[in-house]
Amino acid sequence: MHVLILCGGYGTRLAGANGESPKPMVPIGGKPILWHIMKGFAHWGFKDFVLCLGYRSDLIKQYFLNLATMLNDVTIDLGQREVMVDRESERLDWRITMAETGHDSMTGHRVLLGSRHLPDDDDLFAVTYGDGVCDVDFRDVVRFHRSHGHLATVTAVHPPGRFGELAIGSGGQVREFNEKPQVSAGWISGGFFVFSKRVLDYFPSSPDVMLERGPLQQLTREGQLRAYQHEGFWFCVDTPRDYQQLSEMWASQRAPWAVWQQAHVL
Numbered sequence: 001m002h003v004l005i006l007c008g009g010y011g012t013r014l015a016g017a018n019g020e021s022p023k024p025m026v027p028i029g030g031k032p033i034l035w036h037i038m039k040g041f042a043h044w045g046f047k048d049f050v051l052c053l054g055y056r057s058d059l060i061k062q063y064f065l066n067l068a069t070m071l072n073d074v075t076i077d078l079g080q081r082e083v084m085v086d087r088e089s090e091r092l093d094w095r096i097t098m099a100e101t102g103h104d105s106m107t108g109h110r111v112l113l114g115s116r117h118l119p120d121d122d123d124l125f126a127v128t129y130g131d132g133v134c135d136v137d138f139r140d141v142v143r144f145h146r147s148h149g150h151l152a153t154v155t156a157v158h159p160p161g162r163f164g165e166l167a168i169g170s171g172g173q174v175r176e177f178n179e180k181p182q183v184s185a186g187w188i189s190g191g192f193f194v195f196s197k198r199v200l201d202y203f204p205s206s207p208d209v210m211l212e213r214g215p216l217q218q219l220t221r222e223g224q225l226r227a228y229q230h231e232g233f234w235f236c237v238d239t240p241r242d243y244q245q246l247s248e249m250w251a252s253q254r255a256p257w258a259v260w261q262q263a264h265v266l
Helices: 033-043 057-065 067-071 107-117 138-148 197-202 215-221 240-251 259-265
Strands: 002-007 048-053 073-077 082-087 095-100 124-129 132-134 152-157 165-168 174-178 187-196 225-229 234-236
Touching: 002 033, 002 107, 033 048, 033 132, 033 259, 048 057, 048 107, 057 067, 057 095, 067 082, 095 107, 107 124, 107 197, 124 138, 132 187, 138 152, 138 187, 138 225, 152 215, 174 215, 174 225, 187 197, 197 215, 215 225, 234 240
Parallel strands: 002 048, 002 124, 048 095, 152 225
Antiparallel strands: 073 082, 124 187, 132 234, 152 187, 165 174, 165 187
């Protein structure tokens, strides 16, 4: 199953924390938050990624094109014009498609354009944002999605109060999807989705379509959106304070989202 990651955001509310870089490239412990998100998915066995690029897509492309040389020892032979990776301390078996989805496209349009890179023989795909980390076992989210037989699943998490609120009924049915209400309580969208491919019929081909307002609200009205309720850790980098908190967690070796490290210790 492929994972589409929305990487087109400007990150303007971070007020200089990432300079001119796109928001997913905000560094946490020396690695972009995008790397942390992908490490989490890869830990659970999801290693095929489609990065839906927009603002400063060149920086994301440069990062992954040069990732092997940044992570490992490197020998440069200037005479032969060769670059050799001497010792691979970390081998990443990820397959990454970097898709240009428009400088000013909204999230729904990015999903639609990124879906062109999904294989024909896979009936499901995942979508998430490039600014949030979570310790959810995503295999459980996929199993939940297959069990209820509807078109869409959102991972519901407990709030900070400034995020979009979900009203969840019996059997995990989402009854309301409200984008960033004034007051939030209970459950919110954690931004980790599983979709059946038929959900793409809900995405009109227009650059101003937002995933959160058009397709998800229509799916909710038709009873096609279910919530997987995750009681564990979730965090989104939206402000400089969020960035500082996440960086401090990593520096103090208290990073609940780093499930790959916890597995190594165990």
